[in-house]
Amino acid sequence: MNTRNLVYTALMTAIICVLGLVPGIPLPIMPVPIVLQNIGIFLAGMILGKKYGTLSVIVFLLLAAAGLPVLSGGRGGIGVFAGPSAGFLFLYPVVAFGIGFVRDQYFNKINFVVLFVTTLVIGVLFLDIVGTIIMGFIIHIPVSKAFLLSFTFMPGDIIKAIIASLIGVTLLNHSRFKSLIQ
Amino acid sequence: MKNKLIIGRYLPNNSVIHHLDPRAKVLFVFMFIILIFFAHSFATFGWIILLILVFMFLAKIKFWFLIKGLTPIFIFTLFTFAMHIFFTHGGTRLVDYGIIKIDSAGILEGIFISLRLITIVMVATIMTLSTSPIDLTDAFEKLLTPLKWFKIPVHQLSMIMSIALRFIPTLMDELDKIILAQKSRGSELSSGGLMTRIKAFIPLMIPLFISAFQRAEELAIAMEVRGYDANVKRTSYRKLQWRMADTMCLISFIPIAVVLFVLKYIGV
Numbered sequence: 001m002n003t004r005n006l007v008y009t010a011l012m013t014a015i016i017c018v019l020g021l022v023p024g025i026p027l028p029i030m031p032v033p034i035v036l037q038n039i040g041i042f043l044a045g046m047i048l049g050k051k052y053g054t055l056s057v058i059v060f061l062l063l064a065a066a067g068l069p070v071l072s073g074g075r076g077g078i079g080v081f082a083g084p085s086a087g088f089l090f091l092y093p094v095v096a097f098g099i100g101f102v103r104d105q106y107f108n109k110i111n112f113v114v115l116f117v118t119t120l121v122i123g124v125l126f127l128d129i130v131g132t133i134i135m136g137f138i139i140h141i142p143v144s145k146a147f148l149l150s151f152t153f154m155p156g157d158i159i160k161a162i163i164a165s166l167i168g169v170t171l172l173n174h175s176r177f178k179s180l181i182q
Numbered sequence: 183m184k185n186k187l188i189i190g191r192y193l194p195n196n197s198v199i200h201h202l203d204p205r206a207k208v209l210f211v212f213m214f215i216i217l218i219f220f221a222h223s224f225a226t227f228g229w230i231i232l233l234i235l236v237f238m239f240l241a242k243i244k245f246w247f248l249i250k251g252l253t254p255i256f257i258f259t260l261f262t263f264a265m266h267i268f269f270t271h272g273g274t275r276l277v278d279y280g281i282i283k284i285d286s287a288g289i290l291e292g293i294f295i296s297l298r299l300i301t302i303v304m305v306a307t308i309m310t311l312s313t314s315p316i317d318l319t320d321a322f323e324k325l326l327t328p329l330k331w332f333k334i335p336v337h338q339l340s341m342i343m344s345i346a347l348r349f350i351p352t353l354m355d356e357l358d359k360i361i362l363a364q365k366s367r368g369s370e371l372s373s374g375g376l377m378t379r380i381k382a383f384i385p386l387m388i389p390l391f392i393s394a395f396q397r398a399e400e401l402a403i404a405m406e407v408r409g410y411d412a413n414v415k416r417t418s419y420r421k422l423q424w425r426m427a428d429t430m431c432l433i434s435f436i437p438i439a440v441v442l443f444v445l446k447y448i449g450v
Contacts, residue, residue, distance in 0.1 A: 003405050003406050004398075004402040006341060006345075007402040008398050008402075009342050010342040010343075010344075010345035010346040011345075011395065011397075013349075014345075014346045014349035015353060015390070015391070017350050018350060018353045018354055021354065047391070055335070059339060059342045059346060060346075062319070063315070063319070063343060065318075065322070066315045066318035066343075067309070068347075070350075077309070079251075079304075079305070079307065080306075082215045082306075083299055083302065083303065139262040139299075162380060163383050163387075166384060167383070167388065170384065171388065171391055171392075174388075174392070177391065177392055
């Protein structure tokens with residue numbers, strides 16, 4: 001690790017925190033507003049790759065555990081990691097690693113379809129289904145009902161995947177930005 | 183958004199718990215949360231709640247702050263309770279009305295799981311209110327030191343955390359400026375159709391990322407000209423001091439756990 005990668009990792013961590021602080025943005029046809037924090041997790045993998053993207057997400061979780069109210073909704077503190085959303089939090093580094101892995105493979109021929117399909121599979125289906133099952137374990141709900149519950153999260157997360165993929169493909173094909181992160 | 187300053191929720195005070203080494207507090211809270219998962223009766227939860235009240239008194243924290251710390255999980259607790267009332271069965275049937283069936287076991291299970299969530303958040307809130315974020319990041323770095331045998335860059339973690347903490351207010355200001363600039367050009371996140379709003383994110387995110395990464399590159403260059411190398415062992419301006427009180431804090435966990443398991447297995 002060199003100094004530049006260290007600072008980029010810290011910057012990505014800060015971006016994830018700031019996106020969590022942006023108030024939820026209401027959307028038509030959807031009952032719950034969209035919070036941007038998941039977009040930060042997706043973008044960490046897309047922009048920094050599997051190694052530093054995952055590290056930035058882990059540092060973000062450490063800051064949340066340290067008590068900073070950086071999780072969406074102003075939550076923070078070590079108790080969140082034993083609460084109902086703990087499953088999602090522990091899956092965030094896995095999601096960043098998976099997206100970053102595919103990004104590293106396709107770095108020189110990146111496009112929207114590659115990023116969107118990757119984010120859809122890893123960031124939406126995997127995160128929502130496994131996260132909701134873990135939530136079910138924590139609050140002692142049967143797996144079948146937890147699985148059905150995951151579908152309530154998916155429309156919002158699909159929109160977040162679209163947003164993150166649009167941003168990721170624009171940045172990764174931006175010549176100035178690409179020279180910065182190479 | 184400028185109202186949301188990142189000062190955490192640390193309450194400066196002069197109590198016994200404030201002066202403990204943050205490493206001892208992190209370890210104790212970690213073990214205590216694991217212990218809470220073994221509680222599953224009124225007697226065991228009574229013991230846990232009594233201990234939390236003692237911690238609260240030692241830290242000189244008002245009860246109101248603990249209740250306020252429960253606000254984010256309020257909906258989750260209600261949801262958990264309702265799910266158990268309607269779906270957990272056993273014991274005496276209290277209500278049998280069409281598809282609605284409520285058993286005593288469901289109510290008890292709902293109470294116990296809700297108490298678990300509440301007590302976990304309460305003990306974590308006490309630590310959060312009595313320890314500054316910088317102390318906690320130092321504690322995490324020290325406690326995670328064994329991970330370097332697995333090639334995890336532990337000694338860079340605290341530097342990353344410190345830089346991230348410093349970047350957060352800068353990025354918030356930057357995002358505010360970009361939002362206002364785009365609004366003055368007619369972009370609007372809160373109106374229009376679904377695709378219109380999705381596309382409105384791009385003019386916010388692209389400038390934020392590009393200016394932020396340029397700033398990061400400048401910071402990296404500035405650090406290197408001041409003699410910083412990420413791979414070299416560093417000294418520390420801030421030092422953690424382990425004292426006898428910290429040892430007593432960890433040792434006190436043993437009688438706490440013994441009492442809980444006694445209550446659990448005599449079946450009160």
